[in-house]
Amino acid sequence: MTSSTDDAGVQPGGSNSPPVAIELQGISKAFGLVQANKDVSIRVEAGTIHGIVGENGAGKSTLMSILYGFYEADAGTIQIDGKQVQIKNSNDAIAAGIGMVHQHFMLVDTFTVLENVMMGAESGALLRDSVVAARAELERLESEYGLHVDPDALASELPVGQLQRVEILKALYRGARILILDEPTGVLTPQEAEQLFRILGALKDQGVTIVLITHKLREIMDVTDNVEVMRHGQMVAHRKTSETDKGELAELMVGRKMRTDLQKQDANPGETALIVENLTVRDSYGIAKVDNVSFEVKTGEIVGIAGVSGNGQSELLEALSGITGLDEGRIVYGDREVTPSAPVNPEEVRKLSVAHVPEDRQKLGLVTDFPAWESSILGYHRDEALQKGLFLDPEIVKTQCVSLMEQFDVRPPTPDIKSANFSGGNQQKLILAREIDRNPKVLLVGQPTRGVDIGAIEFIHRQLVDLRDKGGAVLLISVELDEVMTLADRILVMFEGRIVAEVAGDKADEKTLGLMMANAFSETPSSDENVSGASA
Amino acid sequence: MEDAFVFITLTANATVRVATPLILCAMAGLFSERSGIIDISLEGKMLGGAFMAASVSYATDSAWLGLMAAIMFSMVLAMLHGFACITHNGNQVVSGVALNMLMSGLTVVMGIAWFSRGGQTPGVSPDGRFLPINLPFAEALSDVPIIGTFYSGFLSGHNALVYLAFLAVPATWWVVYRTRFGLRLRAVGENPHAVDTAGISVAWLRYRGLLICGGLTGVAGAYLSIAQNASFVREMSAGQGYIALAAMIFGKWRPVPAMLACLMFGLLDAIAIRLQGVVVPGIGEVPVQLIQALPYVLTVVLLAGFIGKSVAPKAIGVPYVKER
Numbered sequence: 001m002t003s004s005t006d007d008a009g010v011q012p013g014g015s016n017s018p019p020v021a022i023e024l025q026g027i028s029k030a031f032g033l034v035q036a037n038k039d040v041s042i043r044v045e046a047g048t049i050h051g052i053v054g055e056n057g058a059g060k061s062t063l064m065s066i067l068y069g070f071y072e073a074d075a076g077t078i079q080i081d082g083k084q085v086q087i088k089n090s091n092d093a094i095a096a097g098i099g100m101v102h103q104h105f106m107l108v109d110t111f112t113v114l115e116n117v118m119m120g121a122e123s124g125a126l127l128r129d130s131v132v133a134a135r136a137e138l139e140r141l142e143s144e145y146g147l148h149v150d151p152d153a154l155a156s157e158l159p160v161g162q163l164q165r166v167e168i169l170k171a172l173y174r175g176a177r178i179l180i181l182d183e184p185t186g187v188l189t190p191q192e193a194e195q196l197f198r199i200l201g202a203l204k205d206q207g208v209t210i211v212l213i214t215h216k217l218r219e220i221m222d223v224t225d226n227v228e229v230m231r232h233g234q235m236v237a238h239r240k241t242s243e244t245d246k247g248e249l250a251e252l253m254v255g256r257k258m259r260t261d262l263q264k265q266d267a268n269p270g271e272t273a274l275i276v277e278n279l280t281v282r283d284s285y286g287i288a289k290v291d292n293v294s295f296e297v298k299t300g301e302i303v304g305i306a307g308v309s310g311n312g313q314s315e316l317l318e319a320l321s322g323i324t325g326l327d328e329g330r331i332v333y334g335d336r337e338v339t340p341s342a343p344v345n346p347e348e349v350r351k352l353s354v355a356h357v358p359e360d361r362q363k364l365g366l367v368t369d370f371p372a373w374e375s376s377i378l379g380y381h382r383d384e385a386l387q388k389g390l391f392l393d394p395e396i397v398k399t400q401c402v403s404l405m406e407q408f409d410v411r412p413p414t415p416d417i418k419s420a421n422f423s424g425g426n427q428q429k430l431i432l433a434r435e436i437d438r439n440p441k442v443l444l445v446g447q448p449t450r451g452v453d454i455g456a457i458e459f460i461h462r463q464l465v466d467l468r469d470k471g472g473a474v475l476l477i478s479v480e481l482d483e484v485m486t487l488a489d490r491i492l493v494m495f496e497g498r499i500v501a502e503v504a505g506d507k508a509d510e511k512t513l514g515l516m517m518a519n520a521f522s523e524t525p526s527s528d529e530n531v532s533g534a535s536a
Numbered sequence: 537m538e539d540a541f542v543f544i545t546l547t548a549n550a551t552v553r554v555a556t557p558l559i560l561c562a563m564a565g566l567f568s569e570r571s572g573i574i575d576i577s578l579e580g581k582m583l584g585g586a587f588m589a590a591s592v593s594y595a596t597d598s599a600w601l602g603l604m605a606a607i608m609f610s611m612v613l614a615m616l617h618g619f620a621c622i623t624h625n626g627n628q629v630v631s632g633v634a635l636n637m638l639m640s641g642l643t644v645v646m647g648i649a650w651f652s653r654g655g656q657t658p659g660v661s662p663d664g665r666f667l668p669i670n671l672p673f674a675e676a677l678s679d680v681p682i683i684g685t686f687y688s689g690f691l692s693g694h695n696a697l698v699y700l701a702f703l704a705v706p707a708t709w710w711v712v713y714r715t716r717f718g719l720r721l722r723a724v725g726e727n728p729h730a731v732d733t734a735g736i737s738v739a740w741l742r743y744r745g746l747l748i749c750g751g752l753t754g755v756a757g758a759y760l761s762i763a764q765n766a767s768f769v770r771e772m773s774a775g776q777g778y779i780a781l782a783a784m785i786f787g788k789w790r791p792v793p794a795m796l797a798c799l800m801f802g803l804l805d806a807i808a809i810r811l812q813g814v815v816v817p818g819i820g821e822v823p824v825q826l827i828q829a830l831p832y833v834l835t836v837v838l839l840a841g842f843i844g845k846s847v848a849p850k851a852i853g854v855p856y857v858k859e860r
Contacts, residue, residue, distance in 0.1 A: 070733070070858065091735030106730040108723045109850070119723050120734025122716040130716065170734075 020082065021046040021178055021209040022067070027076035029062055036062040038233045040076070044178075044226075049200060049210045051220040051241070054230035055253055060213045061103070063230070064180050068100040069093040080178070094121075099171020100180040105163050109156040113149050113166050114138065121174050134173070141172050145202050161192035168199065179203065180211045185219060197223050215253075217246045231255055262458075264465050267489035269298035273473035274320075274354075274442050278329035281312075281319045289315040291497035292329070297442065302464065302474040304488025304505070308517050309479045312497035314359055317446045317477050321356040322349035323364075333442060350379055355435035357428075359446030359477070365431045366419045373401040373415035376434050408433035409459060425456030432463055442473045449483060461487060481513055495519040541682075545689045547806050552694065553764065555802030556701045557582065557756040557773075561780030562787070562794040563708045564752035568614075569789060570712065571745030572725040572851040573621055576632030577613070578753055579777025580639035585610040585757020587643040590657040590768035591650065593664030593761075602664060602762050603697075607754035613639070614750025615743070622742050625855030636777075644770050657761070657768040666695035666763040697759040702795075704752065709791040721745055725849030728856040738856045753777075779831075786838065789849065804831040 022044040029037040036059045044050045054060050066073045069090040080096045087093050107116050114134055122130040138151050149165050171179055185193040220227050229237040229252040237252045274297040281290040290312045297303045318324045322344045331338040333352045338344045358364035366375045386397055398415045405413035408429045449457040468474050478484050485508050493501040493516040501516040515521035561578045568575035585606035593602030620626040644655035651657055674692035677684035712718040724731045728738045761768045779801055787794030808827045815821050
């Protein structure tokens, strides 16, 4: 379903249209009930860098795994360099000149680089000759593409950037003319990513065709020649990179305008529901992960905590929800004061009408092996209303679960389905239903929309605002700047465990917040006394 | 001086005799576990091999046919283990324990059915056994001090399977570290995904590892029933498969250290036999049972305390499934 472009040539390899390296037609693949790829067609011109973008779960990786022979397609044809090929396993793909750099490296840790590169492509039954041949070939590849890796280093001792080069070398060693990279920059530092793109450029100059799977639009704009957009297992658009922009691609990826303007009235803050004073939480090494943090959350407002992941947000949330203790300072929920000497546990926190939607729904939010109805009462399972005599009454719980599912649009609304089998968005809605339904005074929310599809995001945001309007105090912790800016009435910025800035929600702009998150914002208006004090 | 030398030679010979099946089984286990399949069924395969060797040797009066039968039968058992663990992603420990129990019972049942001797096989004739081989000039050199005695008293005079066992160690080392198959075998035990994406069949590689494993346990079984002894006796493997497994882990899944561990267990056993009936001053005669228990006690102690960091192949025990 490629949208028509100015690629006039229908015949591959026609005289004036560039030769086609890969042509997939009508590829479909289902895993059980999930249709991962549906009638996908794609043409990749030889010697170009071809990007494939899409949200998590759009089917990009599945499509490439089919091309590499990891899965077999249910339907469709594959043509490589104009010839139809059957790719039943990775061996067939390698024979067709396809190499793949997987998201999780396919290396043997206890092997040297040399052993990893030659494994599966040895030149004979004995290793001696293979080692000599592989060493020579590695040297050649190094001089040709500038891919330097010490051939005798153990894979377990190399940094990820180098390991990725080993993967590329593996593919080239097998004579790959088509290189697929699946989310290659996810594990790299920006500098390593920069080097990778230089290498890809060198490969392209040598005539290698590169398919780059990513969800980072900046990379697409920087390095690709053509780009393909996938959504819900289907190919929805094809563009020349020079003729599109990030905004259009983003819209295509999610299927509509990105920034949904959430209708929300001004906050009407009331009494203080949660006080945090000089809170410090240390890790097992004694390092302060949350460092002398103080703030308040009032009823009827959403306070957002923005920050780059790993700056103490998770630890703050765990301390507030009673999962971990605190080392210094105090937390006050209503009239209960929590100090290092008077700790609290999650059960008591819940009884104080403080609900918690954890950051990691699969590890902390649900028991994925439980049916939905059991997951729908976790943390509230001692509730008298759910019991019958000594025991939990499944009928009562299931009835309650169905009503929660209907109210919160959890699909399918079937309480007997295993929690793991709901999509991310529906799992999150189920947790939200469980926590919000009891009208908590305080709601602690971590990353409410991580890995959630766009429709569910909107719904979840609506629920949080509704709770606020009913007088709930909401503390929102999110690494998604858009989310914090959309929802929060006040934004606190966290950096290295400290709160480094506070901004009113309607006055925030992305650039300023970004600088604050990197603690690089210096031109603070001098309303703050501390700034002049520090610079003096 | 001469007495001490005789004592050492005798103990060394006893050590070798006891260590032979252990070494064969340890090498067998190494091929299986390096491919990522836990093999607790060395014991059962060896027992089955012992039974087949004795039965066929008795029927044909040929030690070599007995050996072949043992190898084939143990390979079939290994394939059963592979079918459960590789093809059907079963639990490797459960499958191994099942094989051990199956062989413990089935050898006796078949023994009763075929020979009606309470589960034993009849005695095998000398033609049906592997008898000690005298190396060339062993007689002539026996009078030469030290070297001659060592040659004729220790190196010479073992049966063919003993020499085979000690050849199996460098052979295993060579296959595992110097051949393409060995490289892939080590890779599949560490990261089967890497092997699969390199275009190699994980299942076929593991099946081949298990086939070699089965063959070697078959040789070990034949050693028990038609070399060391002259018939099959129920439960004659007596836990040696487990000891061999322990020795292999003790040797950190490497051929030479595994062999050394087997020799150590053999030595303990040989000393235990020597100590029987010896009166220790102040204590009196040491009970036989205590001495017999000594190797096992030491196994536990050594495994628990002195093995150091032993890192198993990373993918061991985990069935290979292409993840979604």
